[in-house]
Amino acid sequence: MSPLLSIEQLTVSFTQYERGLRRREIVALAGMALTADRGQVVALVGASGAGKTLLAHAVLGMLPPNATQTGRITYDGRPVDATTRRRLAGRDIVLLPQSVDYLDPVATIGRQVRRSAQLAGHANPRSVATTALAERGLGDEVLKRYPHELSGGMIRRVLVTMATMGDPHLILADEPTPGLPQADVTGVLREFRTLADGGRAVVLITHELRGALGVADTVVICQDGRTVETTTPSAFTxxxxxxxxxxxxxxxxxxxxxxxxxxQPC
Known part of the structure; x- marks a missing residue:
C-alpha cells in the first residue's frame, strides 16, 4: 500500500530579474524526498534556510508565480499537480503555521475558532469550538480573549484546534515549538503524537532535533535544499x-x- 504522502526528487527554483532585465534562476530546493503515512510522525529536521517550510508550501500548492517545480508528489497513491493540491489544502491537508501572525489580532479567539468550525462544515460552530478548546485544556474564558492575551503554549493549542477542525488526514506542522517553555514544548509535541496515533499523518518541520526524537517514527535530515539522510530516532543514540x-x-x-x-559536513 502506498504511503499517504510521497515526495520524490522535489526541486523548486525562482526566476528573478536584475537590473537591465537580466534573468537568473535561484535554486531553493535541489532534491528533497520524504514519505509520511497514516499513524506516523515524520520529523523534517535541518537548520534555518534548509528548505523545510518551502517543502510544505510546495505540498500545499502555495508556491508563488515565479516558482518552477519539478519532481513527483503523490497523495494517497495518486500523483497530484499544484491545482489538485490547492483543492486538498485546508481540508485533507492542513498547515499548522509557525507564527501567531496567522491569527487575527483584532478578533477574539472564540470568533476565530468558531469560524474554523463553520468552514469545516460543523452545524453548531459555537458548541464545537468550546468543546475542541476544552479538550486541549482551554476554558471558556479563552474564547473572549485576543491572541496577544494568551501565552505561547496556549496559542499553539489554539492553532492546533483550528487546523484540525475539519479532521484532516495530513498535518504539516511548521516550527511549532520555538520560544516555548520546555513544559509547553513537551505538551505540543505530545499533541502531534496523539494526532498520529489517531490515524493522521504528521510532518513535523523543526530544527529542534532533541524534541523531535521523542515523538517521531522517522527523521528526515535536510541540508541546503536536499534530503541527506532518512533514519529512525534510535539511530542517533x-x-x-x-x-x-x-x-x-x-x-x-x-x-x-x-x-x-x-x-566537517559537506
Missing part, C-alpha cells in the same frame, strides 16, 4: 548515523557537549 551533517547536528546538541566532529 545507537551510533548508526551515516551522513556527516546528521552526525554534526547530533553531536552539537548541548547534551552531547556541543562537540564538532572532525569530519
Amino acid at each position: 545507537e551510533g548508526r548515523l551515516r551522513h556527516p551533517y546528521t552526525k554534526a547536528l547530533w553531536q552539537a546538541l548541548p547534551t552531547n557537549g556541543f562537540t564538532v566532529p572532525e569530519e
Whole structure:
C-alpha cells in the first residue's frame, strides 16, 4: 500500500530579474524526498534556510508565480499537480503555521475558532469550538480573549484546534515549538503524537532535533535544499548515523557537549 504522502526528487527554483532585465534562476530546493503515512510522525529536521517550510508550501500548492517545480508528489497513491493540491489544502491537508501572525489580532479567539468550525462544515460552530478548546485544556474564558492575551503554549493549542477542525488526514506542522517553555514544548509535541496515533499523518518541520526524537517514527535530515539522510530516532543514540551533517547536528546538541566532529559536513 502506498504511503499517504510521497515526495520524490522535489526541486523548486525562482526566476528573478536584475537590473537591465537580466534573468537568473535561484535554486531553493535541489532534491528533497520524504514519505509520511497514516499513524506516523515524520520529523523534517535541518537548520534555518534548509528548505523545510518551502517543502510544505510546495505540498500545499502555495508556491508563488515565479516558482518552477519539478519532481513527483503523490497523495494517497495518486500523483497530484499544484491545482489538485490547492483543492486538498485546508481540508485533507492542513498547515499548522509557525507564527501567531496567522491569527487575527483584532478578533477574539472564540470568533476565530468558531469560524474554523463553520468552514469545516460543523452545524453548531459555537458548541464545537468550546468543546475542541476544552479538550486541549482551554476554558471558556479563552474564547473572549485576543491572541496577544494568551501565552505561547496556549496559542499553539489554539492553532492546533483550528487546523484540525475539519479532521484532516495530513498535518504539516511548521516550527511549532520555538520560544516555548520546555513544559509547553513537551505538551505540543505530545499533541502531534496523539494526532498520529489517531490515524493522521504528521510532518513535523523543526530544527529542534532533541524534541523531535521523542515523538517521531522517522527523521528526515535536510541540508541546503536536499534530503541527506532518512533514519529512525534510535539511530542517533545507537551510533548508526551515516551522513556527516546528521552526525554534526547530533553531536552539537548541548547534551552531547556541543562537540564538532572532525569530519566537517559537506
